[in-house]
Amino acid sequence: MWHALTWEAAAVGRAVRRCVTQSGTERDTAVQSLKAAGAALLAWALAGWWWDAPMALLAPWTALFLVQSTVYRSLLSALQQVVVVMVGTLLAAGALMLTHNTMVAMALVLPLTVLLGNYARFGAHGLYAPTAALFVLVYGSSSGIDILHRLLETLLGAVIGVVVNAGVLPPVHSRRVRHLRERLPRDCADLLHTVADGIGTPYDEERTRGWYDSAVRLTDVVTELRAARRWSDESNRFNPGRRLRRSVVAPPPADWDITWDGITEHIRATMRSLSEAAALPEGVPGILSALLRAGGDVLGSRDGETDERRRSLEAATAAHHRLTSVLADDRHETTPALGGLTADTHRLLADLSAVVGAWDGDAPRDDRRQSAR
Incomplete structure (x- = not known):
């Protein structure tokens, strides 16, 4: 009981400190x-x-x-x-x-x-x-x-x-949208890098299930993003102060939400195929590791790293070509899991190409960062 009370008091103290020192949910709640x-x-x-x-x-x-x-x-x-x-x-x-x-x-x-x-x-x-x-x-x-x-x-x-x-300080809720749009690329990249590091080791059902659970949580983030988008749109309706408050940055446009929906869904499908693949043909784990690592490098790249991002996408595409060659080679024993992984990663690469295009030049210069992130 004493531990619970101490923990609650500490949490309240942290909330009060954040309310005073930085903008966020705590300050918004205090203002309202x-x-x-x-x-x-x-x-x-x-x-x-x-x-x-x-x-x-x-x-x-x-x-x-x-x-x-x-x-x-x-x-x-x-x-x-x-x-x-x-x-x-x-x-x-x-x-x-x-x-x-x-x-x-x-x-x-x-x-x-x-x-x-x-x-x-x-x-x-x-x-x-x-x-x-x-x-x-x-x-x-x-x-x-x-x-x-x-x-x-x-x-x-x-x-x-x-x-x-x-x-009086009419509320505008766009912070959550920006936070989730910045979080999605980072979390996707972290998961792809984690799987790339572990895929070459012997099959572990519990570990692959953990990868799949992490991928499902990524799709949950997209669901949160949609809810935050609706909340942000509602906060701008009939709001007389949204154009006067210069500190409020417009949330990223919704054009690329569907792209991130596809990326997280294809990552989830890839993790599911991996969880069902108890055995893969020789050489395939190494190819998949290179593909997923390069895909993670694409999503984890920062603004201004255009050349590195393009090279990572090319490396992922080359790895997928090798994976397709293994699938088509009669000398290798193919499995349904290999076919599923080939199809899943192909769809993932298509969405990665769209994101790279938006970041690097297909979107207007002023909108590049917001349109994808």
């Missing part, structure tokens, strides 16, 4: 938290202190939850919350006026508002429908002026929450 608290304070100052509204709590309560992670989400959440609060309030007021009995009105309204709150279009804000109904039923505030106050205060809080989120 402070904005939400500020929006709630501003809403209370207007509704509770200046306006002296009878239901002033609704304004800061609404503003607090509408400082969302994107401006678009704040707008959508504001619409959802205003609608569900309005519906819940009107249903409760109508039921109370009709029955003149709190228990009967509650029995009529709560099942309907809870079902309404689970409607997918309302998202997490759907539960505010029965909550708003309970406020009306429990406190008996069902007069026209009370209902009007509830709706106006909710609307005030929604407006303040949206304006604060959009006007």
Whole structure:
């Protein structure tokens, strides 16, 4: 127990230090938290202190939850919350006026508002429908002026929450896309180099399964990239500050996401064929080692290493030609695994050629680094 508490305290300390010293998720979370608290304070100052509204709590309560992670989400959440609060309030007021009995009105309204709150279009804000109904039923505030106050205060809080989120450092989420696009080439290169070093040793089922698992994790990174891309695109929708914040670099374009999808998928297929290849013809492990090492050199090369990258691609292509020759040579005993490896590495080389073309000259000079990385 003490160890767990110590570890948690250390993790919190590291997060606080990163929040202060560098930009990242921790700082983004801190900024959004402070904005939400500020929006709630501003809403209370207007509704509770200046306006002296009878239901002033609704304004800061609404503003607090509408400082969302994107401006678009704040707008959508504001619409959802205003609608569900309005519906819940009107249903409760109508039921109370009709029955003149709190228990009967509650029995009529709560099942309907809870079902309404689970409607997918309302998202997490759907539960505010029965909550708003309970406020009306429990406190008996069902007069026209009370209902009007509830709706106006909710609307005030929604407006303040949206304006604060959009006007004060509006969030832009492009950092994750850039991070994953830089990580993919590095992780692919590391795996190919690891396999090239180990393929010449005797077959080990557990080790080849580990290679395959690592390749599957690469495809998971591509899935993360797609999710980060959607998140980045959403953060730019209706965001008034994205053109004013010079520190925010545009994320790499999506043109080459499908290429990296192909590269990771073909690496995964190659690792699967290797895991099934208990025995390969003589000389094939050495050829595969040279091919995969050269492919890793292509992906692990840095900006400006154009000649080295081209030479690595040529070396990988030459190794694949030798592999094809072994497959076609009647003097060698071929196996289904060898045919699968030849086909898988051929598709991998095709994608590597496309990436090298993008890095070295087929893409416009200003877009080369972003288009592939």
